[in-house]
Amino acid sequence: xxxxxxxxxxxxxxxxxxxxxxxxxxxxxxxxxxxxxxxxxxxxxxxxxxxxxxxxxxxxxxxxxxxxxxxxxxxxxxxxxxxxxxxxxxxxxxxxxxxxxxxxxxxxxxxxxxxxxxxxxxxxxxxxxxxxxxxxxxxxxxxxxxxxxxxxxxxxxxxxxxxxxxxxxxxxxxxxxxxxxxxxxxxxxxxxxxxxxxxxxxxxxxxxxxxxxxxxxxxxxxxxxxxxxxxxxxxxxxxxxxxxxxxxxxxxxxxxxxxxxxxxxxx
Amino acid sequence: xxxxxxxxxxxxxxxxxxxxxxxxxxxxxxxxxxxxxxxxxxxxxxxxxxxxxxxxxxxxxxxxxxxxxxxxxxxxxxxxxxxxxxxxxxxxxxxxxxxxxxxxxxxxxxxxxxxxxxxxxxxxxxxxxxxxxxxxxxxxxxxxxxxxxxxxxxxxxxxxxxxxxxxxxxxxxxxxxxxxxxxxxxxxxxxxxxxxxxxxxxxxxxxxxxxxxxxxxxxxxxxxxxxxxxxxxxxxxxxxxxxxxxxxxxxxxxxxxxxxxxxxxxxxxxxxxxxxxxxxxxxxxxxxxxxxxxxxxxxxxxxxxxxxxxxxxxxxxxxxxxxxxxxxxxxxxxxxxxxxxxxxxxxxxxxxxxxxxxxxxxxxxxxxxxxxxxxxxxxxxxxxxxxxxxxxxxxxxxxxxxxxxxxxxxxxxx
Numbered sequence: 001x002x003x004x005x006x007x008x009x010x011x012x013x014x015x016x017x018x019x020x021x022x023x024x025x026x027x028x029x030x031x032x033x034x035x036x037x038x039x040x041x042x043x044x045x046x047x048x049x050x051x052x053x054x055x056x057x058x059x060x061x062x063x064x065x066x067x068x069x070x071x072x073x074x075x076x077x078x079x080x081x082x083x084x085x086x087x088x089x090x091x092x093x094x095x096x097x098x099x100x101x102x103x104x105x106x107x108x109x110x111x112x113x114x115x116x117x118x119x120x121x122x123x124x125x126x127x128x129x130x131x132x133x134x135x136x137x138x139x140x141x142x143x144x145x146x147x148x149x150x151x152x153x154x155x156x157x158x159x160x161x162x163x164x165x166x167x168x169x170x171x172x173x174x175x176x177x178x179x180x181x182x183x184x185x186x187x188x189x190x191x192x193x194x195x196x197x198x199x200x201x202x203x204x205x206x207x208x209x210x211x212x213x214x215x216x217x218x219x220x221x222x223x224x225x226x227x228x229x230x231x232x233x234x235x236x237x238x239x240x241x242x243x244x245x246x247x248x249x250x251x252x253x254x255x256x257x258x259x260x261x262x263x264x265x266x267x
Numbered sequence: 268x269x270x271x272x273x274x275x276x277x278x279x280x281x282x283x284x285x286x287x288x289x290x291x292x293x294x295x296x297x298x299x300x301x302x303x304x305x306x307x308x309x310x311x312x313x314x315x316x317x318x319x320x321x322x323x324x325x326x327x328x329x330x331x332x333x334x335x336x337x338x339x340x341x342x343x344x345x346x347x348x349x350x351x352x353x354x355x356x357x358x359x360x361x362x363x364x365x366x367x368x369x370x371x372x373x374x375x376x377x378x379x380x381x382x383x384x385x386x387x388x389x390x391x392x393x394x395x396x397x398x399x400x401x402x403x404x405x406x407x408x409x410x411x412x413x414x415x416x417x418x419x420x421x422x423x424x425x426x427x428x429x430x431x432x433x434x435x436x437x438x439x440x441x442x443x444x445x446x447x448x449x450x451x452x453x454x455x456x457x458x459x460x461x462x463x464x465x466x467x468x469x470x471x472x473x474x475x476x477x478x479x480x481x482x483x484x485x486x487x488x489x490x491x492x493x494x495x496x497x498x499x500x501x502x503x504x505x506x507x508x509x510x511x512x513x514x515x516x517x518x519x520x521x522x523x524x525x526x527x528x529x530x531x532x533x534x535x536x537x538x539x540x541x542x543x544x545x546x547x548x549x550x551x552x553x554x555x556x557x558x559x560x561x562x563x564x565x566x567x568x569x570x571x572x573x574x575x576x577x578x579x580x581x582x583x584x585x586x587x588x589x590x591x592x593x594x595x596x597x598x599x600x601x602x603x604x605x606x607x608x609x610x611x612x613x614x615x616x617x618x619x620x621x622x623x624x625x626x627x628x629x630x631x632x633x634x635x636x637x638x639x640x641x642x643x644x645x646x647x648x649x650x651x652x653x654x655x656x657x658x659x660x661x662x663x664x665x666x667x668x669x670x671x672x673x674x675x676x677x678x679x680x681x
Binding site for chain 2: 030031032033034036052053054066067169224225226
């Protein structure tokens, strides 16, 4: 399936085609082996890692297996992120750390307002996006489900906008589908639904709303059976994408038989 | 490096039956049981008991530490928890009663509605494994522990999860090792060698999969031994002349842990070990005999060995959700140490495959105990002592230290 999607319907970000529209996070995984099995089962080709939580090993070090070895071994591209940063300044420094350690311009920009909600701080986010774009980063901006802000981030040069479905780790699903639809309808960069996903149907809904991809971590890493849940998301994202392109029927108040009563062929 | 012919000039070299590399709780436990089994033992560590053992809270908690997808570990953790009372009794019988062992129960507490659901789901997994977890009302829990916050969402009683004080156990074992060897005329400097091991010594210096016959120290001396046990945690992977092809995938998982003194008027702060899930984050409060409590522990993979301010804040914040009176305590110690993590969170324990499929003679590995080092120490000691006696229980094959070494797996016959 992945191969077909890569040929027929790849997700292209910054000129790079990806066959999977499921982007994974790594936080909350109980063991390295468990995380590896879940990432493999998800079919993901892009996975985000918190630079403040996992230090990339020094070049040439032969330390034990770590998260970065795991991604490398499985041909999964790393998207460093700035999780845990509360100011534009911290986010900038963390992004530079990620670029240096992992040799990629890509960064998922997260600037959090407070620990209680983990919601993005719009003012710091705008400032950090501007600064990172100026420094040559490809910014994946984690943002509120605010259509005005999402468009503004794109205008500032973000390579992708990542509106949240619900606050991080809540598993509440997509709380404002209308806003997500509005963001998608006005965007000319990829829109990636990020945060708040609880179960497979949430991811399918995001794709049906027109999102280009879905990013999630806790929904898989904190599930009782992460591998089974990762498989569920892999299918849900493909299903939602196909449904979005297939042209759904209009919602009607009154029933409409699938075969007309008159002149029905006698099969 | 070879050791077949001990250098007669190197009069300061040591000779022993079993050389144990690493003086944490695992190495000490192994040395103790090996000594009890009649072997002459030499424990080698520049500073015994100052690594992860120094930080550890000492919870003996196979039930509350059951994690999803890690049910394979349960037979080992349960067996080891069952050995602890006897392990403690034997130390006391030898004249070393200071171990901080307490038959205190454990209370699993949840703060909000989601934590309540998480604990209820976990209880289902625990009881399906035949483990004893009783649901309490918050009122019942507070009758046992009056200082618990009334604002809790869930409380479960786990009667069989107890605790020891790892620092006290380590000190008692070390003293016992030295005294028992002394009674047989062996000096302290032969029993506990305060040096670092740089490399293993092989019977055939050209073949790292040949018999191991000792270790080389950083002060230039050698310790010649019939058996070498590698039990130095994260340091194991850095030893020189490990068997070719052996991969020990250890990574540091740093933990911050706090020690606090409870003022007289608040004693006892709690009588059970409290393990909370506070808005999805774990925190525990372990009461000690001396009126102090241990609050822990963070889990960081940021390669930062010092105490992390954010982690200390989070631990104190979440502990206060369980016990508001924590704010009144005197913070007397913050400690950070690294746990030796493995990819599957299970230990690396046993012999390493030689080219003929049997174990490499003279070598046993016991590391990678991650967050279960204290709990698993008696079982690590028992399994190692059995291996020393030539007994290999297939029940523990899944913890083989060479399971992550593709080059050492049995070859499929095509």
